[in-house]
Amino acid sequence: xxxxKATLANLKSTNRKAIIxxxxxxxxxxxxxxxxxxxxxxxxxxxxELGVPFSDPMAEGxxxxxxxxxxxxxxxxxxxxxxxxxxxxxxxxxxxxxLMGYANPIEAMGYVxxxxxxxxxxxxGVLTVDMPPEEIGDLGSLxxxxxxxxxxxxxxxxxxxxxxxxxxxxxxxxxxxxxKGVTGAGNLNVPEVAAQVGLIRxxxxxxxxxxxxxxxxxxxxxxxxxxDGVVVGSVLVSNIxxxxxQQMPGDLNVTALGEIVAKLVKxxxxxxxxxx
Amino acid sequence: xNSKTDSSIISSPVDYGAVPDARGHFGPYGGRFVAETLISxxxxxxxxxxxxxxxxSFQQEFDKDLAHYVGRPSPVYHAERWSKQLGGAQIYxxxxxxxxxxxxxxxxxxxQALLAKFMGKPRVIAETGAGQHGVATATxxxxxGMECQVFMxxxxxxxxxxxxYRMKLLGAEVIPVKSGSRTLKDAMNEALRDWxxxxxxxxxxxxxxxxxxxxxxxxxxxxxxxxxxxxxxMIDRTGRLPDALVACVxxxxxxxxxxxxxxxxxxxxxxxxxxxxxxxxxxxxxxPLSDGRxxxxxxxxxxxxxxxxGQIIETHSxxxxxxxxxVGPEHSWLKDLGRVNYVAVNDDEAMDAFRTLTQIxxxxxxxxxxxxxxxxxxxxxxxxxxxxxxVNLSGRGDKDILTVxxxxxxxx
Numbered sequence: 001x002x003x004x005k006a007t008l009a010n011l012k013s014t015n016r017k018a019i020i021x022x023x024x025x026x027x028x029x030x031x032x033x034x035x036x037x038x039x040x041x042x043x044x045x046x047x048x049e050l051g052v053p054f055s056d057p058m059a060e061g062x063x064x065x066x067x068x069x070x071x072x073x074x075x076x077x078x079x080x081x082x083x084x085x086x087x088x089x090x091x092x093x094x095x096x097x098x099l100m101g102y103a104n105p106i107e108a109m110g111y112v113x114x115x116x117x118x119x120x121x122x123x124x125g126v127l128t129v130d131m132p133p134e135e136i137g138d139l140g141s142l143x144x145x146x147x148x149x150x151x152x153x154x155x156x157x158x159x160x161x162x163x164x165x166x167x168x169x170x171x172x173x174x175x176x177x178x179x180k181g182v183t184g185a186g187n188l189n190v191p192e193v194a195a196q197v198g199l200i201r202x203x204x205x206x207x208x209x210x211x212x213x214x215x216x217x218x219x220x221x222x223x224x225x226x227x228d229g230v231v232v233g234s235v236l237v238s239n240i241x242x243x244x245x246q247q248m249p250g251d252l253n254v255t256a257l258g259e260i261v262a263k264l265v266k267x268x269x270x271x272x273x274x275x276x
Numbered sequence: 277x278n279s280k281t282d283s284s285i286i287s288s289p290v291d292y293g294a295v296p297d298a299r300g301h302f303g304p305y306g307g308r309f310v311a312e313t314l315i316s317x318x319x320x321x322x323x324x325x326x327x328x329x330x331x332x333s334f335q336q337e338f339d340k341d342l343a344h345y346v347g348r349p350s351p352v353y354h355a356e357r358w359s360k361q362l363g364g365a366q367i368y369x370x371x372x373x374x375x376x377x378x379x380x381x382x383x384x385x386x387x388q389a390l391l392a393k394f395m396g397k398p399r400v401i402a403e404t405g406a407g408q409h410g411v412a413t414a415t416x417x418x419x420x421g422m423e424c425q426v427f428m429x430x431x432x433x434x435x436x437x438x439x440x441y442r443m444k445l446l447g448a449e450v451i452p453v454k455s456g457s458r459t460l461k462d463a464m465n466e467a468l469r470d471w472x473x474x475x476x477x478x479x480x481x482x483x484x485x486x487x488x489x490x491x492x493x494x495x496x497x498x499x500x501x502x503x504x505x506x507x508x509x510m511i512d513r514t515g516r517l518p519d520a521l522v523a524c525v526x527x528x529x530x531x532x533x534x535x536x537x538x539x540x541x542x543x544x545x546x547x548x549x550x551x552x553x554x555x556x557x558x559x560x561x562x563x564p565l566s567d568g569r570x571x572x573x574x575x576x577x578x579x580x581x582x583x584x585x586g587q588i589i590e591t592h593s594x595x596x597x598x599x600x601x602x603v604g605p606e607h608s609w610l611k612d613l614g615r616v617n618y619v620a621v622n623d624d625e626a627m628d629a630f631r632t633l634t635q636i637x638x639x640x641x642x643x644x645x646x647x648x649x650x651x652x653x654x655x656x657x658x659x660x661x662x663x664x665x666x667v668n669l670s671g672r673g674d675k676d677i678l679t680v681x682x683x684x685x686x687x688x
Binding site: 054056057058060061072075077078103104105107109129132134156157166177182185 | 311312314315461469472473573588
């Protein structure tokens with residue numbers, strides 16, 4: 001059983017929601033990433049989504065765009081991100097890791113090489129924002145061969161027909177994008193999310209995790225009432241950035257950054273698991 | 277004739293009218309690499325376009341606007357003095373610079389604004405580099421009474437201040453884009469982000485033959501009026517088809533517009549001219565077909581300027597309209613087939629051509645177009661005097677006079 005499947009099954013059996021924090025690998029500095037990942041786990045992260053930096057992150061709002069830019073100042077490539085995953089795996093074999101990014105770095109590495117190297121590093125899932133199921137080509141089957149889940153997006157504009165098609169190709173969990181917009185937007189509409197999640201449930205028994213627009217305990221709670229997990233990204237990334245800016249350049253206090261994200265994740269976790 | 281034209285003779289027949297396929301693919305290129313939220317909007321647009329494409333009343337409305345608003349057909353001008361000076365082939369100019377708003381861009385914006393009208397969208401957005409597409413979009417939005425926002429890299433806002441002001445006068449809001457390299461590619465990212473957010477009431481008027489399907493197809497079809505007219509005009513003027521076509525390629529809309537209707541005319545050699553910037557050898561250029569490799573950006577698979585890890589790299593060109601790291605997917609396909617020859621011209625060569633045409637023919641070309649002219653001049657000298665080259669004079673150069681003055685050390 002894959003780590004993602006086992007983790008989500010375990011949470012379901014104990015009636016808990018999956019807490020899925022997102023950070024960008026290499027932000028604010030490459031040295032910080034593995035430490036931050038461990039801090040996230042210690043604070044209660046069930047799965048980590050690790051953003052792969054890209055020069056043109058077209059689905060991101062300003063907060064995460066800047067995180068990609070900060071990582072790219074340090075030339076953090078997909079190869080580096082996989083190295084970070086390997087280092088993380090030296091001391092953590094339980095927490096599922098999902099790479100979230102854009103198609104071109106994978107295209108540049110080559111699908112076969114990427115699937116192999118991701119598996120070797122210990123990646124459990126891959127979510128490629130700009131690769132809808134029609135375009136995924138050989139990558140989907142190559143990932144499956146390596147027991148890596150192909151996490152697919154469903155959005156408020158996805159038609160019922162299409163929901164069915166996407167569910168048939170997805171594995172691990174469904175990532176439901178809660179709103180029309182970029183990451184970090186604030187226009188979450190819970191009844192709309194509930195309606196679309198209801199449609200998805202008719203097509204699949206996969207867990208449904210909701211992302212975009214979740215920024216605190218209250219929004220986590222409202223979404224957790226509907227979904228199996230919540231993804232939280234921009235609020236973590238903006239707090240990391242704000243704290244790093246206060247620190248001395250070149251002398252980053254990563255432990256302090258870890259404490260900040262840990263507090264945010266704990267709040268979110270309390271919110272998400274306070275659903276009656 | 278230049279030996280390069282041999283590649284235009286294709287061994288097995290290719291059906292150029294059969295691309296893209298139903299999913300927007302030109303061979304391995306094109307497609308629809310976007311976030312899920314945009315898929316339904318693209319589906320709707322594609323369904324509507326495929327219906328209206330063959331709808332007589334839509335085509336009539338489009339043709340009427342092209343005739344009475346844009347001013348088509350645009351003339352073909354024989355640049356006799358210049359041809360004589362070069363001493364080779366006869367150069368003819370397809371005068372897209374004489375269109376309303378001064379460039380070929382308006383052909384496409386008229387078409388897409390009609391689609392927006394059919395879809396009942398009250399708001400249009402656009403990305404722009406040199407500002408010509410932004411001006412064309414602002415123009416048609418004014419005419420149709422649509423709200424219009426144009427995304428423009430901050431760098432380009434400075435380089436093209438005249439066009440920025442034109443857009444404002446037309447009632448559009450110009451939004452300077454401060455992310456990434458602050459040029460056309462970042463403007464396109466920002467327009468896509470806006471569209472994801474406002475997809476219900478907004479039509480995204482893409483200015484070139486790139487982006488997710490169906491844009492490369494519909495922009496090509498709207499721009500193909502250039503090549504259809506040019507083909508007939510050359511037959512009327514010279515009794516035969518031109519021996520060579522030359523057009524500049526940034527995203528590649530003016531080039532595909534000229535080339536597409538003549539792709540099956542095997543005797544017509546075609547040259548797409550990319551921005552060589554400081555020179556291909558310097559790496560500081562905007563010539564993905566000449567010195568890039570296939571990848572995925574802005575919704576399609578195509579040749580890109582990227583580093584080893586797949587990050588898009590900053591491009592350089594003296595002309596804002598060519599300063600783009602990608603290119604339309606159909607050009608990538610035509611390159612691989614060998615049907616079109618893609619070449620590059622440096623900043624300096626383009627500037628020389630700008631001055632030459634201005635002084636010898638009294639026609640001031642856009643800096644983008646000047647790249648095509650520079651290559652045409654080289655090509656002409658390798659050809660006989662009774663042969664002909666048609667250059668797409670895609671835009672006029674008024675917008676560039678500040679850039680040129682700056683190079684001359686003059687403050688206006």
